[in-house]
Amino acid sequence: MIKLNIKCNSCWSAGCGTETSLVIFRGEKDLKKKLLVMSLNNQCRRRFQTNMAEKELGGSHESSGLIAKNNILEAKEALKSEQDEVSQRRNSQYQQDLKSVLVTSVLNLEKLDVDLYRGTHHWVPRTQRLFGGQIVGQALVAAAKSVSDSLYAHSLHCYFVRAGDPKVPVLYQVDRTRDGRSFTVRSVKAIQHGQPILICQASFQTLQPSPLQHQFPMPVVPPPEDLLTVEELIHHYLSKPDLAEEAKKGLKKLLANEVPIEIKPVNPAHFYRLGPEQPRRLFWGRARGHIGEGNMKLHCCVAAYVSDYALLGTALLPYPEYRAKFAASLDHSMWFHSTFRSDEWMLYECESPWAGSSRGLVQGRMWRRDGVLAASCSQEGVLRVKPVTEPSKL
Numbered sequence: 531m532i533k534l535n536i537k538c539n540s541c542w543s544a545g546c547g548t549e550t551s552l553v554i555f556r557g558e559k560d561l562k563k564k565l566l567v568m569s570l571n572n573q574c575r576r577r578f579q580t581n582m583a584e585k586e587l588g589g590s591h592e593s594s595g596l597i598a599k600n601n602i603l604e605a606k607e608a609l610k611s612e613q614d615e616v617s618q619r620r621n622s623q624y625q626q627d628l629k630s631v632l633v634t635s636v637l638n639l640e641k642l643d644v645d646l647y648r649g650t651h652h653w654v655p656r657t658q659r660l661f662g663g664q665i666v667g668q669a670l671v672a673a674a675k676s677v678s679d680s681l682y683a684h685s686l687h688c689y690f691v692r693a694g695d696p697k698v699p700v701l702y703q704v705d706r707t708r709d710g711r712s713f714t715v716r717s718v719k720a721i722q723h724g725q726p727i728l729i730c731q732a733s734f735q736t737l738q739p740s741p742l743q744h745q746f747p748m749p750v751v752p753p754p755e756d757l758l759t760v761e762e763l764i765h766h767y768l769s770k771p772d773l774a775e776e777a778k779k780g781l782k783k784l785l786a787n788e789v790p791i792e793i794k795p796v797n798p799a800h801f802y803r804l805g806p807e808q809p810r811r812l813f814w815g816r817a818r819g820h821i822g823e824g825n826m827k828l829h830c831c832v833a834a835y836v837s838d839y840a841l842l843g844t845a846l847l848p849y850p851e852y853r854a855k856f857a858a859s860l861d862h863s864m865w866f867h868s869t870f871r872s873d874e875w876m877l878y879e880c881e882s883p884w885a886g887s888s889r890g891l892v893q894g895r896m897w898r899r900d901g902v903l904a905a906s907c908s909q910e911g912v913l914r915v916k917p918v919t920e921p922s923k924l
């Protein structure tokens with residue numbers, strides 16, 4: 531492995547002093563170039579005078595000392611072709627994906643009767659039970675349909691009481707529990723085969739300014755432009771010659787998944803559980819495709835969908851010697867704090883303060899990239915595990 535320390539001495543924003551470390555894999559010149567280019571392009575967004583020390587961290591790689599200037603020129607040339615490639619890719623993706631599938635399909639419920647809706651499935655996880663985030667997101671859509679446009683979703687509390695069956699649609703039955711001057715409460719039952727799979731209470735509020743305002747600061751992490759997507763990381767792992775067949779199969783299945791959200795892990799090793807870690811992980815996430823400004827309720831529904839992604843797995847991070855043989859969320863609560871765009875990058879910070887009794891508690895915070903805390907969530911899940919027989923070869 532090689533660690534590059536890149537220091538910006540003269541970017542255009544005065545006193546930037548940005549310093550970043552990139553860990554790259556030995557012998558992977560293209561990836562190294564790509565990471566360097568990304569850093570040049572985005573860390574400070576302007577020209578760099580770079581002092582880069584290339585430092586050996588292990589293995590038999592021999593180079594050390596300063597990276598030659600012509601490497602930087604080479605990187606800048608690569609930057610241009612990278613930018614062309616990115617803009618071509620963006621254009622073609624934009625053509626295919628003008629509207630987020632979350633809006634056109636997943637969260638677009640069919641009205642069957644007064645306060646009765648039917649939802650369809652888009653992405654079903656490998657567990658072959660419905661994705662909890664989808665059921666929560668759809669339940670919130672159903673609840674929101676019965677409240678006035680002047681109300682904003684501020685919280686929801688759900689229990690997943692049965693596994694969702696991906697072979698049949700889900701019905702959402704809304705009960706108008708209470709309409710108040712400030713707060714309005716709805717109860718939603720998600721039903722399959724005549725039985726509830728989820729019960730949800732959602733609360734909405736009129737906008738009410740207050741002098742009481744505080745929040746924790748957002749964690750300091752690299753911006754999404756400096757990080758690789760899950761798909762790029764998987765391609766990178768797949769290119770490893772010593773990758774076990776079993777792992778290869780698993781990764782290919784992951785690639786074939788059409789998850790309607792885009793994810794950029796801040797620390798891929800944490801994301802993929804490559805060693806024992808603190809029960810905390812961070813990733814940038816956003817809905818794929820365009821949603822646009824204006825419909826805050828819809829952005830909350832999308833955030834509810836996203837909030838269940840990779841959340842429960844955080845409780846497994848300290849235990850690389852165990853794999854989950856049964857993992858399912860039992861409940862899910864969420865609080866919305868400010869306006870945000872779910873089709874723009876938000877930092878998702880997940881942590882697990884406790885695990886025991888075959889359960890894990892996980893908490894999440896979603897940050898707008900300008901540092902505003904957009905939403906918080908909390909979930910408990912069943913975690914039944916078995917020992918790992920072979921170490922991961924990722």
Ligand SMILES: CC(C)(COP(=O)(O)OP(=O)(O)OC[C@H]1O[C@@H](n2cnc3c(N)ncnc32)[C@H](O)[C@@H]1OP(=O)(O)O)[C@@H](O)C(=O)NCCC(=O)NCCSC(=O)CC(=O)O
Pocket residue numbers: 655657659660661662663690691692693694838840841842843856857858859860912914
């Ligand atoms: C959690 C529940 C399974 C409830 O558990 P129960 O144990 O009470 O249910 P049950 O008796 O039907 O048992 C379910 C399975 O667990 C086994 N089982 C039960 N108790 C056990 C125990 N003490 N030890 C070992 N196994 C046990 C049963 O044999 C059965 O296996 P067998 O089935 O082999 O006979 C249920 O409430 C549920 O499915 N809720 C929905 C959860 C969900 O779908 N969440 C959203 C998706 S998860 C998600 O989206 C997040 C994510 O994936 O990260």
